[in-house]
Amino acid sequence: MVGKIRVAVNGYGTIGKRVADAIRLQDDMDVVGVVKKSPDYGALLALKKGFNLYVPTQDDIDKFEITGIQVSGTLEELLENVDVVVDATPGGMGAKNKQIYTRFPHVKQIFQGGEKPDVAEVSFSSLCNYKEALNKASARVVSCNTTGLLRLICTLGNHFKISRVRAVLIRRAADPREVKKGPINSINLNPPRLPSHHALDVKTVVPWLDIVTAAVVVPTTLMHVHHVAVRFSEGGVTREDILRVLEDARRIVLVKSAVTGIKGTAQLIEVARDLRPRNDIPELVVFEDSVHVEKDELMLFQAVHQESIVVPENIDAIRALTGIEPDPEKSMSKTDSTLGLSKKFFLL
Template sequence: MKNIAVIGYGVIGKRVADAIQKQDDMNLSGVCDIISDWRIQNAVRKGYDIYYATSEAEKEMKKAAIPVKGSMQDLLKNVDLVVDCTPKNIAAQNIKIYKDLGLKFIVQGGEKHETTGHSFSAENNYKSALNLNATRVVSCNTTSILRTLTALKKAGLLEYARGTLLRRATDPWESHLGGIMNTMVPERDIPSHQGPDAKSVDPDLDVITSAIKVPETLSHMHYWNVKLKKQTTKEEVIKAFKTSTRIKLIQYDEGLVSNNTIKEMFLDMGRPWGDMYEVALWEDMLKVVGDELFYAYVVDNQAIVIPETIDAIRALTGIEMDADKSIAKTNHSLGIH
């Protein structure tokens, strides 16, 4: 059993904490934040040990009757690894603390690759993360890119890929604070950052992305045009995608015509928060024309990196040396079938 601390109990942190609790080879030592509102109060209800990040946070937590166990430094004394789920400016400050304490740590995709020198995607480069001191779990969009392109690459089908990303404007729970309305905002630079980010995990990928912010909050949607290494069939492409346990093939003709209907399906499946850990890829929309492949899928920006984070914990701590075994274990615990 490895003892794991979660720093930052927000959209990703709360999901990582719950996922750690479902594993039999790691233990959640506690969660740490500066908040004292309903978010951390829910962590108390779940029985998690709560730690404060600053002296001001300690005062506010105690004022709100949050049963704090101690400071972040107290939490870090007895852990094997830290998963930092704080905003990137905060994470950058925390990294120095982890290094000074000699702790292994994981950061999220908002950080730059250079922060850790290693970027992670379980089905692509698990082995290269074994027993490292740190890694970065790449962003939700980059994770989806790597899952789909890695499946095609392993099947010997991938020549190069060009993708267009329709990005949600803000997180659902913050949609009252801002975002965009009645407009679309293209990212100025092509390629957008996701293509180069994917290459930080797999430098051999020939991938270019462009991105547009759209006025919705549930998820991202991707459209891909892939040049194949050879002329092939739709059946062979689908067979390649099925080698990934984290790509879920869905059918447009079964009523899954939009991101909200897909979200409703996962809610009906009983997933916490309706989380979709998989890439939801439309099988009946997929087309092969000669040596070109066209497909589209939906990405749950709040959930897709959760299984990757659990696998990254196993790789860095060395509690599971085999990628397939870790992925299968994580999938089973999170209900990914």
């Protein structure tokens, strides 16, 4: 491949717009165009940011031009001129879009976690299996919750022998932009039957892991919170061992509650509003004070910013599929420094 990797971003919602911005910050890839289905505020934003706007089909062009929004062409026209498509359309749409993508065999395909695993050759999480995705034709970046779990699991797994993982996911009910979703006043089991699908999704990347997850949805929009319990097959792991590993870990940041006064998601986001575009926190946030070791068990709370946590993984997936960077560490270093990810401690 000569020059920069040419990328199409299909879908310009929560994930798509963030991935498009992140690609722009890289020196080895470029956004050729973004694809929008509806001529709404998202389309206007894309143009304002200087992206070329494409639409799914010829029929959609009129719909846009009636409202005065200028369109550069259709998805298929865009696919002719790119090396990679990042599908960031709503869950389940990616599988349908795949039928179009496969008509362009030179285009590598990246899907999001809302798709079923069989949409792609590999389910992807940079810290766990970057090399597995090298030069593959397609990858599925696992969902926000799964990415959060896998960052912790693969980081710990590099240092300690894990025998069991048990996680309870306290999920935000809707993203800030979603105006119709609830609940407003309920804690809903999601699903009522255990385990939740997140355990199965983690296993698409680390199939040998003994993991059970359970999830509830609660009335908040900002971030998910996970309680994770990890059992080690060897004793003697101390809290200090864990903290040392987490401090040095990529894409994990520790928040010191006692020092900063940060005890929840609203305060994390308030800090990010001052420091980050769109108050994004692509790092997995581990609450340091919550890290608790008892016998062979680690327990902790972590927070996941559902809108942005998968953005670094999408960038890495572009490099892995195209093979432009065979070294996971080099790809992640470039991604993390361009996106300005924190090291060690949040705000300290």
